[in-house]
Every structure is written in C-alpha cells, then in structure tokens.
Amino acid sequence: MSRTILVVDDSPTELKLVSNALLSNGYRVITAIDGEDALAKAAAEQPDLILLDVVLPRKNGFQVCRQLKTAPGTQGIKIVLLTSKSQDSDRFWGLKQGADGYMTKPFAEAELLSVLGGLL
16 A cells, blocks of 8 residues: 655645656655645545645744644654755754654655655
C-alpha cells in the first residue's frame, strides 16, 4: 500500500512541483492550501506524513504543526516543514513546535525523498 502524504502550500507552483515529485515516486498525495485546510485534511485523512509550508494564510505552519502534534488524533503523523525560511532560528523554532524534519526551498528532489524515506 502506498504511503499518503499531505502537501500544504499556498503556492500552486510549489504544490505542483512537490506533488509531481511524490507521485512519480509512488506516493499518494493530498493537498491543502492554507493552515485551516491542512488541519481538517490531516484529521480526516490521517496521512503518513505532512509536508508543511510555514508561510500560509489563515494559520501558519508553526501553528498547524503545534496543533497537530498536541492533538491525540494526529500527534503520531510525521511532519516535515518545507519552507523558504532558512534562518537557524526558523529551523530551531520549527523543530521546537514538534516537526520531525525541516527543509528549505528550493529543494532537491533526491534530498526530499531521502528525508521522507528516513521518516517513513
């Protein structure tokens, strides 16, 4: 059975880029375009992993991550923050919210797949 990954990004270009990379490697992909949408889909679909942008409308990725990691129904889902925020403080803060990984954009497909492989 293929692993399900929820990709959350408000940029249609980024969503397509990431989704295509995952689909071509056999993953099932669900997408969300803002923080609230991400929370709803995570709870409903129970994906194996969430690739979460930080800068999002309606709720940022740090808030979404913290909320998912503290809710009993979703705390077991692996979360990788995939963001353009590349400061050490951003990475520190993201991991402090409970993220299992932190990657910066632009990303290399091989690196993304390696991180996912390590978590799944």
